[in-house]
Amino acid sequence: MDNKKLILNQLLDIGGIATKNNFYSPTAETMKGVYVQIDRYFKEYIKDGLIKALPTITRTRTKMLETFYCLTSKGAKYIGRPTELKQGYPRSPNNVMHDSMVYDIALSFVRNFPNFEFRIKYNKILRIDDKVKIKPDIFIKMKDLKTEKVYHFLVELERKKTVDTVYKNKVDRYESVLSKLDLKQAKLSAFVKVLIVHSSYYFNGFLRPQQYVQQYDQDMI
Numbered sequence: 001m002d003n004k005k006l007i008l009n010q011l012l013d014i015g016g017i018a019t020k021n022n023f024y025s026p027t028a029e030t031m032k033g034v035y036v037q038i039d040r041y042f043k044e045y046i047k048d049g050l051i052k053a054l055p056t057i058t059r060t061r062t063k064m065l066e067t068f069y070c071l072t073s074k075g076a077k078y079i080g081r082p083t084e085l086k087q088g089y090p091r092s093p094n095n096v097m098h099d100s101m102v103y104d105i106a107l108s109f110v111r112n113f114p115n116f117e118f119r120i121k122y123n124k125i126l127r128i129d130d131k132v133k134i135k136p137d138i139f140i141k142m143k144d145l146k147t148e149k150v151y152h153f154l155v156e157l158e159r160k161k162t163v164d165t166v167y168k169n170k171v172d173r174y175e176s177v178l179s180k181l182d183l184k185q186a187k188l189s190a191f192v193k194v195l196i197v198h199s200s201y202y203f204n205g206f207l208r209p210q211q212y213v214q215q216y217d218q219d220m221i
Contacts (some may be wrong), residue, residue, distance in 0.1 A: 007041055008050060008071065009078045013118045014106040016071040017054070017090050020064050024208045026111075034208055035059040035064060035134060042069065050075035054092040065100070065206045068092045096119045102137050102157050109140055109153070116142040126154075126177060126186055134177045152192040159199045166198050 006174045011018055017194060023038040045051040053067045053094065054115050076085035094098035119141040124198070127133035154174070158166045162189035174194050 003037075004041060004044070005079050007038070008045070008075055009081070010110050011051070012076060012079065012081055012084060013110045014103055014120055015090075015122060016076075017068055018083055018103045018107070019066065019068055019100055022107055023210070026209065027203060028210060030211055031208070045069075045075065048078075050078055052089070054089065057092050057094055058096060062206075066096050067100075080125060087098060097205045098100075098157065098159060101159075101197075101199065104205075105155060105157065106138050106140070109142065115145050117145055118142050126181060126188075128177060128180050132171060140148050141210055150191070151188045152188050154192065154194045155195045156194075157199065158196060159201050159203075159205070161201050163198055166196060172194055179184060 002163040020038050020042055022034060024034045025037055028034045028036075044087075046069075049072060051071055052180070054068045054070055056067065058066075070090055071085060073082065073085060076082045083195060087204070102122070109120075110118055119140040122137065123135070124139035125133055127134045136154040137157050138153070140155060141150065142153070143150045146169065156170050158170060158172075160166050160169075174196075178192075178194070181188075183192065
């Protein structure tokens with residue numbers, strides 16, 4: 001598969017919405033190189049009607065980081081997956097940084113496990129009753145294309161000042177729900193895993209790995 005279609009497939013895999021920043025180049029050695037390829041592709045996609053920019057809800061400071069794009073029906077047809085695209089256009093997120101980080105995590109699964117088929121949802125609710133339930137930021141179903149073994153991941157992104165807050169708010173709740181949940185009835189495999197990603201509230205979630213050393217040096221000043 002050529003890179004142009006690969007990126008559109010990955011975009012659809014993670015829900016059909018993302019920023020250019022999410023699709024940065026991990027192998028680039030400079031910040032300028034981080035966006036060269038994806039910027040060129042996105043301009044081609046927009047020109048050909050394969051994606052469209054979503055109107056921003058909040059004030060946009062940096063378009064590269066905060067403008068979200070979504071796959072169009074024409075784009076889904078272009079990659080041969082017209083029935084997998086949800087009808088209607090999504091709204092641009094209110095919590096831009098949180099959602100951008102969520103898409104970063106989802107895309108990291110897709111990029112690092114190319115031999116798996118993915119189904120990713122952001123509105124999945126697992127419940128015991130109306131009071132005892134969990135709604136992960138990301139629900140990931142991945143199937144090994146060779147063995148057909150299925151894995152499930154329940155992913156939470158928590159931007160909190162301290163880890164103990166995350167433990168109280170999320171870990172205890174997940175343990176309570178999953179200990180009572182009938183996995184078969186909930187259509188979860190025995191290989192279900194919970195991944196809780198903790199980020200300091202002060203961490204800039206838009207940073208790319210190429211910027212980490214620079215940011216560290218600034219924080220130490």
